[in-house]
Amino acid sequence: MLVKEVSTCINQQFRDYLLNDPTYPMPYEICYIDAKKQIIEEDHSTDSIYIIVSGVAIEQHEERILQFLGNNASFGIDAMFNAGTTATSVMALTKMVLYKFSIHDIRSKIAARPVGATLLGNMLSHHVLTLTEQLTDTSSNYDKTLKILLTLASFYGEEKNSAIYVTKYFTKKMIANYLQINYSTVASIFRGLIAEGILHDEPHGIILYPATI
Numbered sequence: 001m002l003v004k005e006v007s008t009c010i011n012q013q014f015r016d017y018l019l020n021d022p023t024y025p026m027p028y029e030i031c032y033i034d035a036k037k038q039i040i041e042e043d044h045s046t047d048s049i050y051i052i053v054s055g056v057a058i059e060q061h062e063e064r065i066l067q068f069l070g071n072n073a074s075f076g077i078d079a080m081f082n083a084g085t086t087a088t089s090v091m092a093l094t095k096m097v098l099y100k101f102s103i104h105d106i107r108s109k110i111a112a113r114p115v116g117a118t119l120l121g122n123m124l125s126h127h128v129l130t131l132t133e134q135l136t137d138t139s140s141n142y143d144k145t146l147k148i149l150l151t152l153a154s155f156y157g158e159e160k161n162s163a164i165y166v167t168k169y170f171t172k173k174m175i176a177n178y179l180q181i182n183y184s185t186v187a188s189i190f191r192g193l194i195a196e197g198i199l200h201d202e203p204h205g206i207i208l209y210p211a212t213i
Contacts, residue, residue, distance in 0.1 A: 034095060045086075049100075149208065162211055164207070165205060166208065
């Protein structure tokens with residue numbers, strides 16, 4: 001199973017545990033977040049865990065982008081194990097809709113429905129595995145850049161006529177930060193993708209042509 005498919009499965013299981021368990025309904029809030037808003041600050045206390053309904057965010061540590069977060073992804077979970085303090089920050093890249101849960105309420109449910117502890121453990125383990133794979137990825141910079149572009153397109157793109165249209169909610173600088181490569185390298189790869197007919201780059205968005213890959 002691909003990493004993305006595993007992530008989707010794990011995220012969906014945790015979401016179902018919180019939202020779709022008629023034997024133990026969970027209270028929650030629906031939050032509407034503007035683009036560029038900081039949702040969680042690094043090394044600050046929080047009493048909430050969030051699940052993304054729509055939109056995209058970035059998770060950062062010491063100004064390094066650790067991951068891009070899309071639909072059904074959860075964040076703030078580390079605060080459950082760090083005395084209510086988060087080790088990372090999360091900022092909205094687009095307008096977002098979030099489910100917001102109290103950590104206290106989640107702990108109460110886990111006490112009554114212990115399977116939640118397993119689901120949380122699965123999420124944390126997969127998160128560590130994903131970061132490890134990212135750090136040890138020996139693929140070429142070209143392949144890594146194309147891979148993250150396809151991921152970002154899947155988060156917030158619209159498929160039409162064998163192409164994926166994506167509003168440019170991210171920048172080349174963000175991709176360089178995430179991949180830990182030079183901005184000039186990412187810019188050069190973009191030019192190569194354009195020359196190959198895989199990518200069309202415009203000021204307000206990009207168009208990807210997966211059939212040409």
